[in-house]
Amino acid sequence: MSDPKSTAYQELIDTWREASLLGSCGAVLGWDERTFMPPAAAAHRAAQTALLARLGHGMVTSQRVGELLENLHEAPLGEAETANVREMRRVHDRAVKMPSSLVEELARVTSEAQGIWQQAKEGNDFPKFQPWLEKILELKRQEASCVGYAGSPYDALVDEFEPGATAKSIRALFSDLAKQLNPLVAAITQRMPKSKVDLSRREFPVAIQEKLCRDIAAAIGFDFNAGRLDTTAHPFCTGIGPGDCRILTRYHANRPLESFFGTLHEAGHGLYEQGLPKEHFGTPLGVAASFGVHESQSRLWENQVGRSRDFWDGYGPKFQAAFAPVIDDVSVEDLWLSTNLVRPSLIRIDADEVTYNLQIILRFELEVALMEGQLKVADLPGAWNDRFKQLFGLVVPSDAKGCLQDIHWSFGGIGYFPTYTLGNLLSAQFLETATTDLPGLFDDIRRGQFARLTDWLRTNIHCHGQRYRPDELCARVTGRPLSSEPFLKYVRTKFAAWCK
């Protein structure tokens, strides 16, 4: 090919790769900032990061990129090229629609707001945070009107995290889910026994926890030759580029399951990053499909696999042996129970895999109402507490344990929350298909053999990058649109003994 279309395409790809390469430099700096950076370096690091972001932003929003995208309009490109152009156009169009004054104002306000939120949470002082959240919502409404939307201004925001999703499409999924989850949670809560053991009163040496985390990450396929596992305050996974994906966890001597499931979660993200096609690095085909699809990969390993009875039947004795004699007296049944207790609780990040989704539904409803102006920020605590009582049957004792508990709104991440539950639903729907495609899969899992599942995820999901939009990917992989049915079926099966 050397026609003008393919020349334009190549120039576009080259520019995009360069911007991505700069972005990946920023990813190294971001990882370093949260692991090893000396405290006094914070201001300089902010300047470094801002420069890389500005240069990268300049590349993807350049007039030349706009012209190239225009040239390629309706060009007869192959499937891969068409997908790349579609996604580059999405990013470019969104970025050029945002005035730089708004971008800067958002960066400035949200940077400061995160500190204010932290103080407000520590002091249980919602009025302190209120004007900042009001300002953020005002700016996000401006963002939505710059970007444009058909239905709700919320659509313009959620699209950045989950391309194609809208307030309406998510509401449809979530309202069905909430309706069916409520009686299930009530039943399981009433009947499911607590584990007889309280692990938090025992000591689990961090060095042993670390070895188990490393081993389980490697066992599910995380490649330590092309990645790392380190320690940080707020665990995450960062895919820096080909051959470089880093996951982070944290250890507490009394909470061995926190680091274990945290690592499984991040390693699930890591497998996705390591499974993206290296030859497409720097183009949309080398990027994960969406936040929701990314979360499906972490939740699949953490919950669907890692909290399954089959997994613990095989792994439990190894876990006991590693910490011997600390939990020699604990049965595998009790270990499994202690990883699976379903109970309404106040804090999202401590929630079990079932009630977690009610936490998300609550936040989604409230952030849509805030964005659409039906709910005033001043009324947020009341609205939160009322809805919390309805969904969980619990009285929220303080805003710190209520509407101030999460950082997301303070950094402007409105539209982010639903991707957690989309990830949970997707993980169940994906695994349902994988279980059909791979007979005896849970026998493998009981034996600690994960290769068939990892390969299936690589072949069906990871290797596509953004070739398909999330809804398309789901339909291609599972044969039908995303629904809450597979997740509900999973819950009903797993907790069958207690939910009838």
Add this chain to the structure above:
Amino acid sequence: MSDPKSTAYQELIDTWREASLLGSCGAVLGWDERTFMPPAAAAHRAAQTALLARLGHGMVTSQRVGELLENLHEAPLGEAETANVREMRRVHDRAVKMPSSLVEELARVTSEAQGIWQQAKEGNDFPKFQPWLEKILELKRQEASCVGYAGSPYDALVDEFEPGATAKSIRALFSDLAKQLNPLVAAITQRMPKSKVDLSRREFPVAIQEKLCRDIAAAIGFDFNAGRLDTTAHPFCTGIGPGDCRILTRYHANRPLESFFGTLHEAGHGLYEQGLPKEHFGTPLGVAASFGVHESQSRLWENQVGRSRDFWDGYGPKFQAAFAPVIDDVSVEDLWLSTNLVRPSLIRIDADEVTYNLQIILRFELEVALMEGQLKVADLPGAWNDRFKQLFGLVVPSDAKGCLQDIHWSFGGIGYFPTYTLGNLLSAQFLETATTDLPGLFDDIRRGQFARLTDWLRTNIHCHGQRYRPDELCARVTGRPLSSEPFLKYVRTKFAAWCK
């Protein structure tokens, strides 16, 4: 100020700061590459680093920067601004004189040559490396003729490491030094007793070594709030930017002094980086004066202070106590002796502080002869071995332990070696002045009190950045030009008992 000159100056500074900020992103990536980067990330890291270098290079070589420098020609600027313009012009002029084809060819050839050198050294196979060194010298001669020079083509190269230095100026210093060192080394070698103990047969727990290294670095003033100490294969120090300087060392259970002096050395570099004026970051006034001046700071702490008898009289008992009972039977005298044995030896990096300079003189003579064409690469091993015999009285048993021992030529670092000895000479001349300025300094050192010396270095050297050129700085600080006399006097005093 809002006249055109000051506007031009400000634009120049802004551009320079941006290029420096990009460079400092590259410094984070470079540190990560040598500490924590996963092996499979190497190719991607090379692409990231090359992009940052290319973008930064584009900024400082831009036509606009050329125009701004031109506008500022003979402008009535203050002292600080004049120094900044002088150094920016030096860097800009050198960079624009280099055709990008030559820059790329040098990068390509030296990148590959480092691997070839490694193999040649391992296989003691000079002919394998010979064509690569020939190619590198040819390219470095092209570089020299692009950059321009008055005397030797070597001048154009050494200027990059030591602004203002020439083959002639260095030869004058070094030939005097060699002449006086030779009889001194012969005398000390003959009479100085070896330490009665062989530390290498004992075990020194790495965790204890690490604590001592951290403590001594902090004791001399290295700020761990604005820096780190980590482990790597080839120790170094990198000043990333304000609030972020990282030093690296390595530990062997049988060589506690290697990590100790290695850390003192790197912390000396680190103090310089941490002492550069933060407000001038990104401009020459915020950059170290030269490689030689940098090395003077590391050698001053490692050798002049760290290997002094006063230091060990105070520190020795603490060192013993930390490792008790491993060296309870070793006297402070023996500890001091074991850190100070002067003996001709084959390998530069293992050499004592006296014969080390003969190693450098040898390399300097040979690299000048190679650059000027008086010595053919094919004849290098013979020339090395002959001169080695003259200087050290030793027969070189193999090229691996001779002319193949150092990496520098393979990465194109011709003109780098002399800065090591310039650093040694400078450190002695600086400390001689400091000792006059600070009565009782070595009493402080014996008591483990280093603050007065650190402050003196900050005030007299660190805070100036590139305000003064290296020779100017030396004259300002010590009242006279650099000479080998203070270093020789230091050697004669320290080893007085054995060199008369």
